Amino acid sequence: MRSRLSSLLLVALGACATSSVTTAPTTGTPLSAEDRVFFDDGVDFVGDPAVLEGRWRDDWASELDSRVTHADIVSYVRVRALRTDVDLERRTTYRLLVEEMEAILGELPEDLGLASLEGDGGYTTIDGNEDRILDEEFVLFLKWEQPSAEAPVRARWHLSPHTEEVTARVEYLAERRRGVDRPQPERRIHVHSQED
16 A cells, blocks of 8 residues: 555655746847847737738838747737836836647746836837737747847747738748748738729
């Protein structure tokens, strides 16, 4: 009886020891000037790129392609909390707490907080748009930045709307990055005409 109890205890402890919790990495890479554009610590609200025309549409597609190509993590998330902090110099920082819905590339650490400091490229996309962000679903593109060996690792990120149009392109690009070959999703063209 005692040996059976000991065996069960060892199995239970072994199961607990093998469960893994993903944590933030301890190393990252310096961001290039181009990376700072793609991982701007901000949000875009373009849910259907078909509404964009000409150069704007091309820029949107190019930026999305680059985010998927250069991201350490691509994941579908829901923003569960949005907090505002003000430091002693009266600089504001937005902190977004996200819950992962589905991993596309990489593993998102548990309890990850995304920070956007006043002065970051995407800060103004959050300021005044809190209601459009909180409790909404997004595609998270994340890159781990470490400017030098002594510097702390920081999550640099961008959020795009979790819509069918955006996710179809993201999933196509993620599969291409993994080496999976499939036809590119169809582009829909909306023609608006005026009746006489």
